[in-house]
Every structure is written in structure tokens, then in C-alpha cells.
Amino acid sequence: MNTEIAPDAPSHRAPLELRDELLQMEYTYLTQSSFRSDELRDRIFQFYLLIVSTAAAVILGLTQTANNGEPRGIPFDVTTIRWALVTLAVLIGVIGVVMLPIFVRLRRVVLECLQGTVLLKRYVLSATNEKHFADAFIWDDRTLPRDESYSSASFLLIFVFILLDTVMLSLPFYVWFSDWLRTLPALLWTLVVFVPLVTLQVMLYRYRLARELTAAMERNRFTVKWVRLGIETTPDLQPRLRAPLLQALGLGAVALIIALLINGLLEFGALRF
Numbered sequence: 001m002n003t004e005i006a007p008d009a010p011s012h013r014a015p016l017e018l019r020d021e022l023l024q025m026e027y028t029y030l031t032q033s034s035f036r037s038d039e040l041r042d043r044i045f046q047f048y049l050l051i052v053s054t055a056a057a058v059i060l061g062l063t064q065t066a067n068n069g070e071p072r073g074i075p076f077d078v079t080t081i082r083w084a085l086v087t088l089a090v091l092i093g094v095i096g097v098v099m100l101p102i103f104v105r106l107r108r109v110v111l112e113c114l115q116g117t118v119l120l121k122r123y124v125l126s127a128t129n130e131k132h133f134a135d136a137f138i139w140d141d142r143t144l145p146r147d148e149s150y151s152s153a154s155f156l157l158i159f160v161f162i163l164l165d166t167v168m169l170s171l172p173f174y175v176w177f178s179d180w181l182r183t184l185p186a187l188l189w190t191l192v193v194f195v196p197l198v199t200l201q202v203m204l205y206r207y208r209l210a211r212e213l214t215a216a217m218e219r220n221r222f223t224v225k226w227v228r229l230g231i232e233t234t235p236d237l238q239p240r241l242r243a244p245l246l247q248a249l250g251l252g253a254v255a256l257i258i259a260l261l262i263n264g265l266l267e268f269g270a271l272r273f
Contacts, residue, residue: 023120023123023124026116026120027117027120030113030116030117030120031113031117033109033113034109034110034113034114037106037107037109037110037113038106038110040106041103041106041107041157042157044099044102044103045157045160045161048096048099048161048164048165049164051092052092052096052164052165052167052168055085055088055089055092055168056089056167056168056171058085059082059085059086059088059089059171059175082175083175086171086172086175089168089169089171089172090168090169090171090172092165092168093165093166093167093168093169093170093171094169095165096161096162096164096165096168097165097169097201099161100158100161100162100201100204100205100208101208103158103161103205104205104208104209104212105212107148107154107158107209108209108212108213108216110154111145111146111147111148111213112216112220114139114144114145115144115220115222117139118139118140118141118144119222119225119226119229121133121134121137121139121140122140122141122229122230123229126229126230141226146213146238146239146240147209147210147213147239147240147244148206148209150244150247158205159202162198162201162202162205163198165201166194166197166198166201167194169197170190170193170194170197173189173190173193174186174187174190177189177190184266185263185266188259188262188263188266189263191259192256192259192260192263195252195255195256195259196252196256198252199248199249199251199252199253199255199256202248202252203245203248203249206241206244206245206248207241207245209239210239210240210241210244213239214238214239217238
């Protein structure tokens with residue numbers, strides 16, 4: 001008995017069609033992952049900015065109230081409430097420090113997605129062998145970013161986040177200095193604490209980012225795939241560690257010296273405000 005295949009029976013798709021479909025799905029996944037990582041980072045930043053701005057406004061308002069004397073009609077001890085809110089500010093600052101590794105991992109995801117798209121483009125270029133194919137893309141094997149520059153928009157956002165959590169961590173010092181100093185000297189001496197905290201967090205962020213990227217490249221075998229795709233020269237894709245740390249330490253030291261110098265001039269009466 002002859003067996004005939006029905007016209008509507010599913011047929012196997014050609015291997016080339018499956019390959020093209022999988023490449024398209026992978027490229028879409030990489031671009032969406034990068035976009036969602038940036039979106040999540042922005043939402044975390046906006047949420048933390050709201051918390052910090054609200055807490056700072058309340059704490060500074062109560063500090064001024066306590067310095068001007070306890071107003072009538074308030075049944076609570078203003079000083080007690082003030083220090084309770086200062087403790088809350090420290091907690092908010094610590095939460096900001098703890099959240100720094102989240103930003104490190106989100107940045108790692110973005111860079112991994114860029115690496116993945118470059119590998120896909122290189123593979124398609126090898127498969128099509130079209131002369132001007134590579135000229136249609138911004139990111140390629142020559143322009144692929146390897147870590148993060150201090151001048152990038154991504155790091156500037158992280159830096160603002162670090163400034164915000166450092167404001168929370170420094171508020172107890174300002175409250176303490178404001179009890180026996182005028183406003184400007186209290187702010188300047190708080191700056192002496194503020195600058196090292198910012199510097200240490202920037203160095204921590206860059207150190208964690210370099211470690212995360214190095215581990216990800218080893219886990220994904222990125223350089224191995226790079227060579228297998230026929231790229232002649234393997235670029236220096238290892239993230240930098242020593243130079244960014246030294247830059248952060250140097251700028252932090254300069255800012256701290258300036259703050260100490262201004263405080264010294266105020267103490268000796270060379271500067272008057």
C-alpha cells in the first residue's frame with residue numbers, strides 16, 4: 001500500500017533558515033537585555049533620589065529647628081527626633097553602598113550584550129563575505145568598549161548615586177559639627193569626611209566592575225570565540241583596573257587637601273566669610 005504525505009504535513013525547515021532565525025532571536029534578546037538593564041538602573045536611581053531628597057529635607061529642617069530653640073506646641077524632644085532621623089539617614093546611606101554591586105552587574109550585562117552583538121556581526125560578515133557589511137554598524141571588533149570611562153554617561157549616573165548616598169552618610173557629621181560651629185565651617189568639615197567616602201566608593205565600584213567583567217569573559221570564553229571567528233588580531237579586551245583606581249585616588253586626595261587647606265585658612269583667620 002502506498003503511503004502519501006499529506007500536503008499540510010509539517011516539513012523540516014532548511015538548516016540555513018533555522019540558523020538565520022536563531023541569529024535573529026539571539027540579536028533581539030541581546031538588544032532587549034541591554035535596554036532593560038539601562039531601564040532598571042534608571043528606575044533604581046530615581047527611587048533612591050526620591051528617598052534621599054525627602055530624608056535630607058526633613059533632617060535639615062529639624063536641625064535648624066533644634067538650633068533655633070524648641071518651638072512651643074511640639075510635645076516631643078526635637079533633639080531626640082533629630083538624631084533618630086540621622087540614624088535613618090545612615091541606614092539610607094548604607095543601603096546605597098550595598099546597592100553599588102547591583103549597578104556593577106547591570107553594567108556588566110550591557111557590556112556583555114555589546115560583546116554578543118559584535119560576535120554575531122562578525123559571524124554574519126564571515127558568512128556573507130560582503131565587502132561593506134561591517135561599515136553598517138557602529139560597534140565592531142575595533143570600537144567595542146571594554147569597561148567604562150569616567151566621562152561616560154553611565155558612570156556619571158553612578159557617580160551622582162554615590163554622591164547621594166554619601167550625603168546621607170555625612171549628615172550625622174554635619175549635625176554634630178553644626179552644634180558647635182557656624183554653618184559654613186560645619187559644611188567644610190563635613191566635606192573632609194565626604195570626600196574620602198566618595199573616593200572609596202568610586203574605587204570599590206571600579207574594582208568590582210573589573211572583577212565582574214574579567215570573570216564574565218572567562219566564563220563566556222569571549223576571547224576564544226573571538227579568535228575562532230577569524231579575527232586576526234585579538235584586541236586588549238581585559239578591563240583596566242590599576243589606572244582607574246589610581247585616578248580616583250589621586251582626584252580624591254587633591255579634593256581632600258583643598259578642603260583641609262580651606263578649613264585651615266578659616267581656623268587661622270586668613271579667610272573670612
